Amino acid sequence: MSLPRIEDLPSLSEDSLREILDLLFEPSPALHALALPTVRTSGGFTSYDGLIDYIGTLLYELAGYHEGDMERKEKLHAILGAHPRLGEPKKETLSKQSREEQRRLQGDTEEAGRLRELNRVYEETFPGLRYVAFVNGRGRGEIMRDMEGRIARGDGREEEREAIRAMCDIAKDRAGKLLRASE
Incomplete structure (x- = not known):
């Protein structure tokens, strides 16, 4: 699929807007519920980067929940958890974009096992979250060091x-690739 012109967003159907959000971020009913009511009405986006920054602002606002506000926390975690685990062995469950982005993370069996273990430790350390990083050409070793540092923090x-931040960086990268492909 390609992205429509940004100027056309206000006239698109809900289904089309959902598909665009899914292409840029990952399929997430919680993200649809958060973003769709205002994407069309806030309008005036002059670029996909502007749209993505706007959605990032909505996500940061959601992240400002108070400790007792489990509904907002769960909604945020549902959106963040829509991204696949890095190195996920079940490639058929990944979106086309995620498969391409994770291609560099292929490695030997020992490294794959270490990445699965880090995913497990990360998710135990941060219940309800999934490690999300903008891979952007980084290899498995660099990603695992980043994950270890974030766990230790x-x-x-x-x-x-x-x-x-990573979701928005990934979405901007995807938008750029999709727009270049349609030229």
């Missing part, structure tokens, strides 16, 4: 912010 709120 142990700051769940910072992890939420890191995941939002």
Whole structure:
């Protein structure tokens, strides 16, 4: 699929807007519920980067939940958890974009096992979250060192912010690739 002109967003159907969000971020009913009511009405986007920054702002606002606000926390974690685990062995469950982005993370069996173990430790350390990083050409070793550092830091709120930044960086990269492919 390609992206329509940004100027056309206000006239698109809900289904088309959902498909665009799914292409840029990952399929997430929680993201649809958060973004769709305002994407069309806030309008005036002059670029996909502007749209993605706007959605990032909505996510950061959601991340500003109070500790007792489990509904907002669960909604945020559902959105952040829509991204696949890095090195996920079940490739058929990944979106086309995720398969391409994770291609560099292929490695030997020992490294694959280490990455699965880090995913497990990360998710135990940060219940309800999944490690999200903008791979952007980085190899498996660099990604695993980043994951280890984030686990060691142990700051769940910072992890939420890191995941939002990564999701937006990934979405901008995807938008750029999709737009270039349609030229």
